[in-house]
Amino acid sequence: MYSCLPLTQSYLFAGLTNTVYPGAVHSRFEHSLGVYHLAGEVAYRLRAQQDPDFPVEDFDIKTVKLAGLLHDIGHGPFSHTFERQFLPRFLSGAPWSHEDMSISMIDYIVDKHHIDIEPECLKKAKSPTEKQFLYDIVANGRNGVDVDKFDYLVRDSRACGVGCGFMFPRLMGSMRVLGDEICYRAKDYLTVYKLFSTRAEMHRTVYTHAKVKGIELMAVDALSKANESLGIADAVQNPGEFWKLDDTILKRIEVDERPELKEARDLVLRIRRRDIYQFCNEFAVPKEKLDHFNDVTPQDIICSQKSSDVTLKEEDIAVSTVQIDLTRGSSNPLESVKFFQDHDSTDKFTIPVEHISHLIPAVCQDKIVRVYAKKPELVEAVSQAFENFQMTTYGVKGILATPEKKRNRKRLFPY
Numbered sequence: 001m002y003s004c005l006p007l008t009q010s011y012l013f014a015g016l017t018n019t020v021y022p023g024a025v026h027s028r029f030e031h032s033l034g035v036y037h038l039a040g041e042v043a044y045r046l047r048a049q050q051d052p053d054f055p056v057e058d059f060d061i062k063t064v065k066l067a068g069l070l071h072d073i074g075h076g077p078f079s080h081t082f083e084r085q086f087l088p089r090f091l092s093g094a095p096w097s098h099e100d101m102s103i104s105m106i107d108y109i110v111d112k113h114h115i116d117i118e119p120e121c122l123k124k125a126k127s128p129t130e131k132q133f134l135y136d137i138v139a140n141g142r143n144g145v146d147v148d149k150f151d152y153l154v155r156d157s158r159a160c161g162v163g164c165g166f167m168f169p170r171l172m173g174s175m176r177v178l179g180d181e182i183c184y185r186a187k188d189y190l191t192v193y194k195l196f197s198t199r200a201e202m203h204r205t206v207y208t209h210a211k212v213k214g215i216e217l218m219a220v221d222a223l224s225k226a227n228e229s230l231g232i233a234d235a236v237q238n239p240g241e242f243w244k245l246d247d248t249i250l251k252r253i254e255v256d257e258r259p260e261l262k263e264a265r266d267l268v269l270r271i272r273r274r275d276i277y278q279f280c281n282e283f284a285v286p287k288e289k290l291d292h293f294n295d296v297t298p299q300d301i302i303c304s305q306k307s308s309d310v311t312l313k314e315e316d317i318a319v320s321t322v323q324i325d326l327t328r329g330s331s332n333p334l335e336s337v338k339f340f341q342d343h344d345s346t347d348k349f350t351i352p353v354e355h356i357s358h359l360i361p362a363v364c365q366d367k368i369v370r371v372y373a374k375k376p377e378l379v380e381a382v383s384q385a386f387e388n389f390q391m392t393t394y395g396v397k398g399i400l401a402t403p404e405k406k407r408n409r410k411r412l413f414p415y
Contacts, residue, residue, distance in 0.1 A: 015078030015247065016219060019271070020211045021160040028072050028079075034151035035138060039068030042137045042147055042172055049176060049343075059121065060134055066125040068138045071148065073109075074101030076236065077247050078219060085220045090233035101236065103127075108239035133177050142181070143336035144327035145171070145192060153198050160206050166198040167191065176340060178348040183338040189356050192337055196326040204366075208322040214277045214372050217318045218267050219250065226253050226264035277318050277372040280383040283390050283398035285367040290330060295321055296369050296389070301382065304389035310381040317382055318372040325365040332364045 018024040043061040047054055075098045076082035087096050103126050110117060128135040140146040150168040157164035171192065174185045184192055206212075227233050232249065235241040253261060254268045270276065285293050298317035305312055327333050338348040353360050373382040390397040 015081050016215050017156075017160070017206060017209070017212050019215050020209050021206060023159045023161060024156065024206075026155060026159055028075060031152055031155060032069050032072060034155060035068040035071060035148055036065050037068075038147035038150055038168075038172075039137050040065040042175070043134065045172055046133075046137075046175065046177055046182070054177070055131065056134070060131065063121050063124045064134050064137055066121065067135065068147065070102060070106055070125065071138050072098070072102065073105045074098040074103070076101075076242070077245050077249050078216070081216050081220065082223075085216065086223050087233060087236065089220075089224055090227060091236070096236055101239075101242065104239045105243065108243070112240075131180070133180050133182050136182055140182075144333045145182070145184075145195060145337060149195060149199060153195070153202060156202060156206065157198075162202070162205055164198060166194045168195075171195075176343070178338070178340060178346065181338055181348065183340050183348045186339040186341055186351060189334070189339065189351055193334060193360060196333055200324055200326055203322075203324045208324065208368075210279045210282070210370060211276070213320045213322065213370060214279055214318075215271055217277055217320060217372060218271050221318075222250065222253060222264045222267040222271075224264075225267065226261055229256075229258065229260050275376075277374050278376050278379045280371045280373055280379055281386050281390075281398045282368055282370040282400050283394070283396075285369065286394060287363050289394075290365060290367055293367060295319075296371075301371060301385045301389050304392060305381070305385040306388060308381050308384065310378060312378065312381055312385060316374055316378050318374055320370045320372070322368045322370065323365065324368070328364070330363075330365045334360075 040061060043056065043064045047056040047061075050056075076087075083096065083098055106122070106126060109115065110122065136142060136146060138146055139148055147168075150172075153166055154164050154168070171184060171188060174188055175182050177183070223232055230249075230252070231241075232245065235245050250268050250271070253264045254272070256265065296319050298314040298319060301317055301319070302312050302314060323329075328336070332353065334353060335350060337350065339351055340346075340348055371382060371386045373379045387397045
């Protein structure tokens with residue numbers, strides 16, 4: 001079944017990260033193999049560390065490994081960028097999800113390639129009916145501690161050269177199941193926290209890097225302009241067409257000479273030439289505004305423009321709103337993790353943060369608004385209009401603006 005995974009599908013949370021971090025060229029195929037391996041390791045260790053009558057059989061471990069192998073097979077090109085930024089422009093009604101598409105793709109692959117697999121194993125790999133803790137190994141909806149993160153945090157940080165302080169073998173060596181839930185030693189509390197903080201740091205440093213997001217915005221615009229001609233959004237309704245979509249879609253646009261693809265083709269060529277949307281400024285939404293934040297639009301910025309030699313239009317501006325958290329939005333995921341005292345214990349419990357450290361943040365979410373000029377010559381006008389908007393809305397302005405001396409010149413290399 002390995003050969004059915006799209007080899008050119010990007011893995012990194014931000015599918016265009018390699019345009020800024022050149023080492024980040026691994027695919028979801030490598031990641032899927034990593035999750036497959038780690039899921040099996042955790043299942044075997046849980047069985048070995050429990051009582052002899054612990055209800056995990058070889059069939060269960062096989063199912064968990066299969067779930068790990070196939071958990072991301074429903075992703076489109078450029079991963080979450082495709083799902084969260086491109087598709088909402090064209091799909092109405094219930095939101096499309098790669099998790100639902102994964103189930104459709106599994107059925108399609110098994111039927112198309114006549115794969116001989118036990119129906120019960122396939123059924124349980126797609127949808128848990130019992131032994132919930134087995135499915136938490138791969139994708140833990142209860143608290144976010146799972147081997148999916150174990151694999152991609154270590155793999156991505158190594159590929160991008162940013163280092164990783166999280167050590168998953170320590171957690172794998174001590175986890176136990178109590179009451180159908182995977183629990184951890186109380187002394188490993190800070191290791192669990194390190195998982196969440198490392199994820200947040202990777203999002204801040206790598207996945208949502210300002211240049212990465214700028215190139216993502218361009219890629220989404222290119223896909224949008226090519227959608228009518230290539231039927232990109234329509235493919236998500238048909239697994240037989242969806243599997244053909246991968247990161248090579250930009251190359252398809254680039255080499256297609258049809259006149260109706262000229263605008264999309266020009267955007268792809270701009271990406272290749274590093275003539276990317278220019279970062280103007282950003283600001284972090286004040287914590288007291290997070291719960292009632294309204295998305296900033298290009299129109300908001302245009303309305304904030306005062307006297308200028310340039311009259312801005314909506315199509316001149318791109319806005320990216322980035323959310324960085326510890327996996328649970330504004331909630332602290334540590335509040336959902338259960339611990340035990342030692343291996344003789346049968347009780348599980350949560351641990352209040354203040355009992356461990358006062359250095360763990362009380363606010364678990366950041367929301368950052370970034371604004372880009374689609375043309376280099378508009379950086380000054382867009383920057384000034386965005387600063388006006390910040391001052392009017394929040395009374396302060398961001399401090400990470402494009403330096404004054406760079407606002408009026410086009411850079412050859414935008415690093």
